[in-house]
Amino acid sequence: SQKIEQNSEALNIQEGKTATLTCNYTNYSPAYLQWYRQDPGRGPVFLLLIRENEKEKRKERLKVTFDTTLKQSLFHITASQPADSATYLCALPPYGGSQGNLIFGKGTKLSVKP
């Protein structure tokens, strides 16, 4: 079965630095991968989607890469701010699943210290 691994449960960085979060997956190549942000007591919020034919995607201070050879996505937040502190989840469609289905990683909790 598929596995998604976000290799850090927690990441602590200083304000202004770039945060880099990793998502690794096994067993097949998904057509796309998504990143979500989750704040305590709230539901996940969609941030970015990257397709298998896209190497990189940017949105404001966010950048996502997708390496289908390594089966890995990297999520970068540049010039990080304390307000970026949250848990970040990666998600991808399950092999053979219906369109729209997603399986989620357990997330990486990012803490940005002032």
Added chain:
Amino acid sequence: DAGVIQSPRHEVTEMGQEVTLRCKPISGHNSLFWYRQTMMRGLELLIYFNNNVPIDDSGMPEDRFSAKMPNASFSTLKIQPSEPRDSAVYFCASSFEGAYEQYFGPGTRLTVT
């Protein structure tokens, strides 16, 4: 737009009782998902509806769990009888067919004692 609406936000019940969680998806969205989130297992898909029809219920843990979507604007997830291991946060999410991103509700925190 009000977003996905879930009720109740918190539910505390005793083992053996029936629990019903409710969800109103975003208007115009025709896919609806129920998830369960725990520290141990993360966010797990329970069931997925498309145009009010259950498409994939392979994540429903056992027969104690059931879900319905009688119309495009309402869905329920029922647990009967509830057990302490059902304690978790239950999320409902919706999406528009053809789009891939999902919009989550605020969740229902269920505690079964």
